[in-house]
Amino acid sequence: MTVDVLWSLVVPSTRSGAMLEQDLYLLWPGEVNGEAGGGPPDPALARYVRERGLTPVREGRLHLYARGLYGTRGARAAEPIAGGAPFVTFVQEGGPLGVTPRVTYVRIPWHPRMINRTWLMGLRMELTGLLKPVPATWVERLFWGRRHTLTLSYNEVRGRGxxxxxxxxxxxxxxxxxEPSQLLAVFAQAEQLKIHDVFPRTASRRAAEARxxxxxxxxxxxHAEGLVPQVLTVQFGYYSRLQAWAPVLITALVFALGNMAGPLLVTLARHLGPKLAGRFHVGPRAGPPRERQVGTIVPRDVLExxxxxxxxxEDVLRLxxxxxxxxxxxxxxxxxxxxYRGRRTAPQRRRRFGWVSTVDRWEVExxxxxxTLERDVVSDVQAHVRRSRLAQPEPG
Structure with missing residues (x-):
């Protein structure tokens, strides 16, 4: 990922620009990649950090350039500065919390165009750890792509390194x-870009005019915030053409699966439901098993x-x-x-798991x-009870 730091110096009216001729230094909270063929590193930077008990881990030079605000026809948009800007990346070892995150110390050589109000100085860095992936499930990555968080900050100096x-x-x-200063995040391929969140809410979002x-x-x-950190955070992701159609495809797939799965589930429930109901019983541990009764069973005391x-x-119907x-x-x-015909089915429980128990067999009565009535008066009463044992209860 490419990061450009653009700036110019404002000279007070009471001072001369010649009095400001000195190198500038930039502290970057992270590791940077140097420019290929940019020249040898500056050994003075590595020696400087070693004297402070820090450990250099990388050295090189960054691309330094000047850009005119009022470019004329045929003029170059960016004018490279010979030698670039040397840097050293260091860590601090041996602390109570272990090795600190990497920090880059950049020396920016003085150039007269730093105080020229018609020019902007630019420092280009190639970074690898600026984007942080957002944790997501494989389903989210499949349908919505990978999401990342980009964080740019100014005056953020609270890190240990x-x-x-x-x-x-x-x-x-x-x-x-x-003069106005700002943090900018430029996203290419906006037709496939999805920005999920931007913080703070005062940040603006717009389409580029020239790109x-x-x-x-x-x-x-x-500038009135002083040393208070000012942070811009963007959570975004890029989606493919197939993922752009995901809402329509998912809806169509759910509709098709619903029509296909409905009859299948009904068939499975019709065949497996009675078998499961015959093998498992749900009821409290202390109470007797819940019986199933079909039809009319006349109690013995009523028969008497x-x-x-x-x-x-009329008495028979009433009783x-x-x-x-x-x-x-x-x-x-x-x-x-x-x-009067009736059937009573009671499960014989075997193993219990809380309110659920397995059924060994079913006792059926x-x-x-x-x-028999003669002229609406009872002449005879016959009662028959048949008992049997079944592995599965009879339907009905």
Whole structure:
């Protein structure tokens, strides 16, 4: 990733530009990649950090250039400065928290165009660790692509690696001028760009005027903030053409799978549901197993209240219920039979896991009561009970 630092110096009206001729130094909170063929490193920088107990890990030179604000036809947009800007990347070892993050110390040689108001000085750095991936599941990466977080800051000196060097030179720190200063993040291929979040909310987002398919997120720096860190954070991602169609494709896929899975689930539930219900029982541990009853089962004490020769048809319906089969013989309207049938099924539990228990077998009782009436008066009562054991309860 390429980062350009552009600046110019504002000379007070009470001072001469010749009095400011000195090198500038930049502290960058991270590691940078030098320019290929930019020249040998500056050994004085490495010696400088070693004298302070720091360990150099990388040296080189960065691309330094000047850019005219009012370019004429045929003039170059950027004029390289010979020799570039030497740098050294260092860490601090042996601290209580271990090795510090890497910090880069850059020496920017003095150039007269630093104080020329019609020119901007530029320092170009190639960075590898500026983008941080956003944690996401494989489903999110599949449909929405990879997301990254870009963080640019000014006056952020709270890191363990950068703070000692800043504290030593805090009296020589260059302040922001009254002229506008800003942090800019330029994104190419804007047609495939998705910006999820921007912080702070005062940052602006706009399309580039001179570049096609380019989007810019910017934050103006407030010089009145002093040494307060000012940070611009952008969470973004790039999606492919297939991922752009993801909402439509997902909706169509869900619709198709719903139509296909509906009959399949109904069939599975119809076949597997009774089998699972016959093998597992849900109920409290202390209470008796929950029985299943189908039809009408006439209790024994009710049968004892049916007295032949006394109990009437209305009494039978009142005591036993109206859910009975009624049989009449052709040619004998005064003779009828009421038949009550019912089935009681009770599980025999084996192993328990809380409220869920496995079922070893099912105890089944078939009850059948036949009541014979002559001229709407009970003449005979017959009760039959058949008991059996089943591995699966009967349906119904």
């Amino acid at each position: 950068i703070f000692p060097m800043y504290f030593e030179h805090r009296e020589r720190l260059l302040r922001l001028a009254d 096609v398919a380019t989007e810019i997120v910017s934050l103006f720096l407030d 209240r049916l007295v032949p020769g006394q109990t009437t048809y 036993c219920g109206v859910d009975a089969e009624e049989h009449e013989q052709f040619g004998r309207p005064e003779h009828r039979r009421l038949v 078939h009850h059948e009561v036949e009541i």
